[in-house]
Amino acid sequence: MTLILTDEELALADSVRKFVADRSPLTSLRQLIASGEPYDAAVWKQMSAQLGLAGLTIPESFGGAGAGYSALSVALTELGAGLVASPLLACVLAAEVLLRMDDDSAKTELLPKIAGGELIATFAVASSAGGHVTAVGSGGASVTLTGSVSPVLNGAEADVLLVPAQAEGGTVICLVDGGAAGLSRTRLTAVDHSRSLARLALAATPGRVLAGDAAAALAAAADLANLALASESSGALKACLDMTSAYARIRVAFGQPIGAFQAVKHRLADMEKSWELGNAALRDAARAGDEKPDRFSVAASVARVLLASAYADAAVDTVQLHGGIGFTWEHDAHLYYKNGLSNKVLLGGPGEQLDRLADSLGI
Amino acid sequence: MSDDFRARARAWLAANAPRRAAADDEAEAESRGQDAVIAEQKAFQAKLHAAGFAGITWPAKYGGQGLTGAEQIIWSQESRDFELPTGVFFIGLSMPGNTLVELGTEAQKRRYLPKMLSGEEIWCQLFSEPGAGSDVASLQTSAVRDGDGWVLNGQKVWTSGAQYSDFGAILARTDPTKPKHNGISMFIVDMHAPGVTVRPLKVATGHSPFNEVFFDNVRLPADALIGEENKGWDAAVVMLRHERIAIGTMGSPRTNPLAFDSLRDLAAGLDRTADQGVRRELAELYARGRAVQLFALLLREETQAGRPPGARGSVAKLAGSDLGRFAGNVAADVLGDQIAGFDADELAAVTTSIIAAPGSAIAGGTSEIQRNIIGERVLGLAKDPGVDRATPFNQLRVGTQRQQ
Numbered sequence: 001m002t003l004i005l006t007d008e009e010l011a012l013a014d015s016v017r018k019f020v021a022d023r024s025p026l027t028s029l030r031q032l033i034a035s036g037e038p039y040d041a042a043v044w045k046q047m048s049a050q051l052g053l054a055g056l057t058i059p060e061s062f063g064g065a066g067a068g069y070s071a072l073s074v075a076l077t078e079l080g081a082g083l084v085a086s087p088l089l090a091c092v093l094a095a096e097v098l099l100r101m102d103d104d105s106a107k108t109e110l111l112p113k114i115a116g117g118e119l120i121a122t123f124a125v126a127s128s129a130g131g132h133v134t135a136v137g138s139g140g141a142s143v144t145l146t147g148s149v150s151p152v153l154n155g156a157e158a159d160v161l162l163v164p165a166q167a168e169g170g171t172v173i174c175l176v177d178g179g180a181a182g183l184s185r186t187r188l189t190a191v192d193h194s195r196s197l198a199r200l201a202l203a204a205t206p207g208r209v210l211a212g213d214a215a216a217a218l219a220a221a222a223d224l225a226n227l228a229l230a231s232e233s234s235g236a237l238k239a240c241l242d243m244t245s246a247y248a249r250i251r252v253a254f255g256q257p258i259g260a261f262q263a264v265k266h267r268l269a270d271m272e273k274s275w276e277l278g279n280a281a282l283r284d285a286a287r288a289g290d291e292k293p294d295r296f297s298v299a300a301s302v303a304r305v306l307l308a309s310a311y312a313d314a315a316v317d318t319v320q321l322h323g324g325i326g327f328t329w330e331h332d333a334h335l336y337y338k339n340g341l342s343n344k345v346l347l348g349g350p351g352e353q354l355d356r357l358a359d360s361l362g363i
Numbered sequence: 364m365s366d367d368f369r370a371r372a373r374a375w376l377a378a379n380a381p382r383r384a385a386a387d388d389e390a391e392a393e394s395r396g397q398d399a400v401i402a403e404q405k406a407f408q409a410k411l412h413a414a415g416f417a418g419i420t421w422p423a424k425y426g427g428q429g430l431t432g433a434e435q436i437i438w439s440q441e442s443r444d445f446e447l448p449t450g451v452f453f454i455g456l457s458m459p460g461n462t463l464v465e466l467g468t469e470a471q472k473r474r475y476l477p478k479m480l481s482g483e484e485i486w487c488q489l490f491s492e493p494g495a496g497s498d499v500a501s502l503q504t505s506a507v508r509d510g511d512g513w514v515l516n517g518q519k520v521w522t523s524g525a526q527y528s529d530f531g532a533i534l535a536r537t538d539p540t541k542p543k544h545n546g547i548s549m550f551i552v553d554m555h556a557p558g559v560t561v562r563p564l565k566v567a568t569g570h571s572p573f574n575e576v577f578f579d580n581v582r583l584p585a586d587a588l589i590g591e592e593n594k595g596w597d598a599a600v601v602m603l604r605h606e607r608i609a610i611g612t613m614g615s616p617r618t619n620p621l622a623f624d625s626l627r628d629l630a631a632g633l634d635r636t637a638d639q640g641v642r643r644e645l646a647e648l649y650a651r652g653r654a655v656q657l658f659a660l661l662l663r664e665e666t667q668a669g670r671p672p673g674a675r676g677s678v679a680k681l682a683g684s685d686l687g688r689f690a691g692n693v694a695a696d697v698l699g700d701q702i703a704g705f706d707a708d709e710l711a712a713v714t715t716s717i718i719a720a721p722g723s724a725i726a727g728g729t730s731e732i733q734r735n736i737i738g739e740r741v742l743g744l745a746k747d748p749g750v751d752r753a754t755p756f757n758q759l760r761v762g763t764q765r766q767q
Contacts, residue, residue, distance in 0.1 A: 003661045004668060245742045259744030262735070268742055269681070269734035276678050280657035281650070302650040354643040363627055363636055363645050 001291050003283040009074045016075050019051060020082035026332050029194055032085055038157055038187075038196030039085040047086060048117020051075075054091050055115030057224075058099070063112030069224070069289030069296075073231040073282065080232025081239040083335055085194040087120045089228055090153035093221050094121035097162050097173060100220045101212030106175055110160060122158040123221055124149050124176075124200055127352065133202055135165035135172055141209045143167065143174060144182075145202045151346075155198030156187045163200075163207060164218060173214045174207035181206060192342035193335060222356075223297045225347040226304035227285050233311040233343050234275070234282050234303075240311070240318040240336050241271050247322055258321075267317055274310035281306050301357040308344040308353075315340035368434045372441040375414050380445040400451075401485075401527050407448045408482025418456070418480040421464055426477030432667045439663070446618075454523055455479055455486030457609035459532035462549075462602040466590045471551070475530070487528040487554070488606075489519040489576060490599065494762025496725075497732050499534070500543045500596060501751075501761040504578065506535035506550060511585040513537070515552065515578045521726070525561045525574040528554045532602065533578075534595050539757040546756055547595035549602075550587045557581070568718050606727055607676035620716045621690035623649045629713065630697045644693045651689060655682050674740035681733040684724035691720035 005013065024043050032040065048054035056072045058064025065071075072092065079088065095114050098107055098121075113119035124133075126149050133147035145165055155161070161176045176183065182205040188197045245268055248259030258264045285299035292299075315337040319326040326333040344350065411417045412426070419435045421427025428434070460479050463471055478484040495502040504517025515535055525531070531552045538546035552559070558581040563571035590598040619625065627636075627645055635641045659679055662672045672679070694717050695702055702714055724730040738744040751759050 002664055003657065004664045241742075245744065248742075248744055256748065257745040259738065259742070260747060262731070262747070265738035265742075265744050266731070266734040268744065269737035272737050272741055273678050273682055273685075276675070277651075277654035277658050277682055280661045281654040283661065284653075284657045302653050305647065305650045306654055351643065354646040355639070357646040357650065358642040361623075361627070361646060361649055363630070363642050 001287050003280060003287065005074065005283075009070060012071055013074050013078055016051065016053070016078035017081075019046070020078055020084055024082055024084045026083060026335065029083055029085060029335065033193050038154065039087060043084070044086050044088075045117055047084075047088065048091075048115075052115075053079075053088060054095075054117050057092060058095050058111050058115045062099075062107060062115065064095075064115040069227060070286040073227055073286035073289075076228055076231035077235035077282075079235070081235030083194045083236065083339055085196070087122070087154040087157060087196075089225075089232075090122035090158065091120060092228060093123040093153070093225055094158075094160070094162050096221050096224045097123050097217045098210075100217035101173060101210040101214075103175075103210040103212060106208075106210060119160065120154060120158045121160045121162065122152060122154050124152045124155060124161050124163045125218070125221070125347065126150055126152065127348070131199075133163055133165040135167040135174060135207065135209070137167070138206075141211070143172070143207050143209055144204045145174060145176065145207045146204055148199060148201045150199035151188055151190075151197035152200055153346075154196050155200050156185045157196060161200070162210075163202070164214065165207075167209070171214045171218070172209045173212075173217060174209050176202075176205060176207040190342070192339045194339055195342060195346075219297070222348060223300045224289075226300040226353070227282075227289060227296075229343050229346060230278070230282050230285065230300065230303035230307040233307040233340070234279055236336055236339055236343075237271075237275050237278065237307065237311040237314045240314045240333075241268070241275055243332070244268060244271070244318045244321050264321055267321060271314045271317060274306070274314065278303065278307040278310050298357065298360050301353055301360065304348075305350065305353050305357065309350060312340040312344045365433055365437060368430070369437045369441060372416065372438055375416065376442055376445050379410060379414070380442070380447055382445055397527065404448050404451050405482040405485075408452055408480075411447070411449065412481045417482075418460075418476070421460075421476065421480070425464070425472045426480040432663075436663055436667055451485050451524060451527060452479070452482065453609070454488055455484075455528075458488050458602050458606050459486045459530075461605040462532065462598060463589065465601055466598055468586070470586065471589070475551070484529040485524065485527055487522050487524045487531045488602065489522055489525075489531045489533040489552070490602075491521045492518060493520050497729050498761075499599070500547065501756075501759065502534055502536060502547065503761065504533070504535045505539070506537050506548060506583060508537075509582075512587070513550070513583040515550070515558075515581040515583055517578050519576045519578075520564065520573070522561075522574045522576050523572065525554065525576050526563065530554060531576075532589065534599055536756065537595070538593050540755050541593065542753055543751060543756045543759060544596045546593055547599070548592050549589040549595040549598040550583050551589060552578075552581065552583065552587065566722065568715050570715075603728065604673075604676065607680050620713045621687065621694050621720065623652050625713075626690070626694055626697055629694075629709070633697065633699075633701065635697055635699070641697055644696055648690055648693045651686050655679075655686050658682060674736050677728075677733040677736040678741070680728065681730050681737065684730050684733075687720045687723045691717045 052065050053075050055064030056067045059066045091114050095111060098111060114121050130150050131148040133145050133149055135143040135145050138144055145163060159178045163174045163176050165172055165174055182203040184201045186199045188199055190197045248264055248268060249257055251258050281303040285303040288295040288299040319333045319337055322333055325331050415428055416438060418427030419430050419438055423429035456479060463475060479486060490499050492502050492504060506513040506515050531554055533550050533552045534547055536546055537548040558579040560577040562575045564573040564575050565571045630636050630641055630645060694713055701710060739746055
């Protein structure tokens with residue numbers, strides 16, 4: 001197991017980076033903010049169908065590329081650096097849950113469509129403060145679902161939703177159609193302009209219980225969410241570091257480029273340090289995902305814990321070190337600041353992550 | 364080849380190296396006497412060298428093994444679980460040794476390197492002075508031309524191992540009329556020469572892990588010069604690079620009382636693990652410690668792939684010091700009011716480590732200097748204004764001055 005990127009991974013990073021620069025620069029995020037669209041459908045089509053990013057972790061037998069977690073991490077790092085708005089994270093997590101469950105008909109029907117970008121799927125999970133859904137049996141695998149959950153990634157746009165719910169015998173994971181009766185979906189005001197989030201309200205909504213170990217699938221999805229959000233945060237942190245270093249080299253005050261002043265230089269040095277450490281932890285987590293599955297959960301927690309906080313801090317420093325210009329709407333710094341705030345808490349915030357890590361480490 | 368080396372290393376370590384958790388060198392020296400510890404380490408180093416595991420990347424004609432970074436990494440991996448009693452050679456081999464390999468004359472390399480590797484001679488490094496720490500180029504120790512050699516006068520400080528070293532690599536000013544960086548030379552000094560006085564330096568923990576060294580009219584022969592006269596700063600930069608890499612990649616000792624495993628066990632023993640704050644701090648300590656280890660590993664892999672870390676070694680140094688400080692805070696929180704007064708040896712060891720933690724952010728280049736290096740040489744930011752860079756040394760204000 002090596003931490004450095006393979007030639008294939010470097011090539012993937014390169015092609016995603018070029019794609020982001022050509023097809024989804026930050027100006028296009030500003031167009032989405034103006035239009036209110038959750039993402040650019042043409043960009044998503046290219047990302048999924050042409051670049052194959054939606055199927056990186058889906059096996060070839062289900063129409064994906066079977067490239068693995070490290071490839072996904074590499075792609076998400078570049079997408080995170082460019083704050084690309086897309087339903088990729090929602091689809092990847094939903095696919096992970098389907099893969100971990102034992103429902104062959106759902107896998108065969110849904111996974112190839114997810115891999116091809118034809119179907120938007122999401123995993124409707126939130127913290128205990130975000131609501132709660134109960135399932136009541138209505139014969140065989142059929143249930144009716146009642147409750148609410150928020151925030152759900154791409155919840156308003158998803159064609160299918162995987163909803164964890166409390167049933168009589170414990171937690172189950174249910175497949176719910178986006179157009180199901182009694183399902184209402186409200187788009188939320190997302191602090192991060194690059195995410196589309198929704199609240200789901202379910203009132204006797206029909207769903208189908210997926211066969212398999214729901215607890216194990218939930219845990220696997222939580223681990224993959226940690227890897228994914230750590231990857232995006234690593235890319236975005238590096239983007240903040242590059243942007244702010246570049247500015248500190250050219251902005252002059254008191255007769256010197258501001259980077260000459262230790263008050264500025266040392267903050268950037270700390271940002272470089274936190275990126276290097278987070279990146280090393282991220283590489284370890286991505287490799288463990290493919291090669292050492294028994295170490296993956298802890299490694300992904302470590303990467304998430306470090307990068308979520310480091311990125312949120314770096315994004316604030318990016319605003320601060322740019323001075324007044326960094327606090328304007330026109331400057332990109334606030335886009336990262338808001339993304340950093342959101343990435344830190346989505347799918348399990350810092351306290352929850354540390355508690356889970358403490359359990360895993362036998363503290 | 365590599366597989367063969369790994370198999371040999373594994374077999375030799377299993378047969379010869381102690382797995383026990385060795386006490387720290389200083390505590391061991393206090394209980395057993397320093398001479399006994401030195402004798403044991405010299406004997407072990409000789410065995411290590413004879414078996415072909417000392418100077419792995421150094422040329423064979425100077426006593427090295429003539430192998431590559433790949434074998435060095437294999438050795439680090441295989442020896443990680445052992446406590447090799449070679450601590451007294453660490454500074455000499457990683458700093459003056461590697462610098463001589465790069466800059467030494469043929470005669471110097473043939474004279475000194477083989478005896479370093481075989482454990483016959485111990486070396487130290489003499490850079491810092493009472494008036495020259497972070498700004499080490501403002502050093503005042505002088506070496507004045509006398510016939511074909513020099514006469515050395517001055518004081519060095521923070522010298523590890525001076526009390527048992529045979530030789531040292533020393534920086535001294537050879538031309539005070541030049542700007543500070545341009546009038547320094549590096550020399551080999553015989554630590555047993557007349558005029559050399561070594562005194563232990565007691566630090567905040569109450570222990571004396573360093574020395575002050577005084578030079579009073581010490582003769583340096585013509586062949587003592589390392590590199591060129593007045594080009595000692597270039598040699599110092601080479602040595603400091605080796606120092607940062609050595610410190611950044613040496614990893615933390617397994618017996619570190621501030622390591623995650625130690626503090627988790629301590630917290631369990633003190634019944635502190637039900638406290639959510641303590642649990643979260645310990646989990647974060649694990650995450651931070653793991654990242655520092657993984658970054659060192661990443662740097663080694665990059666080096667092996669032909670991309671040496673350069674100034675990113677400073678990131679490793681800075682990260683290690685920050686980790687020590689964070690671990691000190693976690694340890695203090697685990698101990699709670701037990702840190703204020705204790706009578707158990709276990710708590711004394713942890714408390715000493717907490718008190719020692721800030722030292723790592725000063726030793727081997729302060730964290731402030733590391734941040735300057737990272738800012739300027741990794742991120743390409745403008746250099747510090749450096750008002751003294753062009754001024755002749757003898758017109759500069761240096762050291763600690765109470766007036767003006």
